[in-house]
Amino acid sequence: MRCRPVIFDPPEWLYVYTMAQAVLPQLSYHKDREAAETASHMPGLPVDVLRDFDWGSPAVYMPPFEKVVGGSLVVAVEGYTAKKLARRGVKPDVVVGDWDFEPEGAALGRIAVIHAHGDNYWRLPRGPYIYTVQTWPVGCTANVSGFTDGDRSVYLAYYMGAREITVSGFYPHIPVKRDDEVKRKKLKIAEHLLERLARRISIRFL
Incomplete structure (x- = not known):
């Protein structure tokens, strides 16, 4: 399968990216292009390989899920x-993340979607992964919009053609991994984006 840069919805990406920079100007957006270039030189897979999965009614699990x-x-x-x-006997099909929260767990899925941005590109893993980026995609990378790993996963399901999505574990009032001002603002952005997506597709929150 030919590997090419893919962006699913340029106006939506611009909306998200502009909002994120306004809410969290302290993040390393000026390095996002370098992150995309780094990811483009990885032995990446084309995002279209995800179309081999059944995206009709996916379940998206976020860290605090029960x-x-x-x-x-x-x-x-x-x-x-x-x-x-995995501890509960469930094998993930797709693992989405930016390689900063027990990244070794990505190997438990059938395929991993790794996000490159200005605050993590120096630790990107090399492997047969799908690489997503926060800027216009280059090389074998894709832009599926979204900002946090959680809402990006739901955007991905939406663009893959999901008819309805179940989200287990999105609790913006319960920060996981850390609890600081940046994390709280990220969760507010994620909450806004998921509410925005819920106007386009049926999303069930558990």
């Missing part, structure tokens, strides 16, 4: 969640 539900596909947000699912 409820396990049925779905056509299991998406784990970050390696931590993949490991938590």
Whole structure:
């Protein structure tokens, strides 16, 4: 399968990216282009390989999840969640993350979608992964919009053609991994974006 840069919805990406810079100007957006270039030189897979999965009614699990539900596909947000699912006897199909929260858990999924941005590009893993970026994509990278790993996973499911999405574990009032002003603002952005997506597609929150 030919590997080419893919951006699913340029106006939506611009909306998200502009909002993120306004809410969290202290992040390293000036390095996002360098991050995309770094990812483009990895032995990446084309995002279209994800179309081999059944995206009809995926279940997206975020780190604080407790409820396990049925779905056509299991998406784990970050390696931590993949490991938590595995302990409950659930094998993730897709693991989405930016390699900063128990990244070794990504190996538990059938495929991993790794996000490159200005604050993490020097630790990107080399492997047969799908690489997503925060800027206009280059090389074998994709832009699926979204800002945090959680809402990006839901955007991905939406663009893959999901008819309905179940989200288990999105609790913006319960920060996981750390609790500081930046994290709280990121969760508010994620909450806004998920509410925005819920106007386009049926999303069930557990």
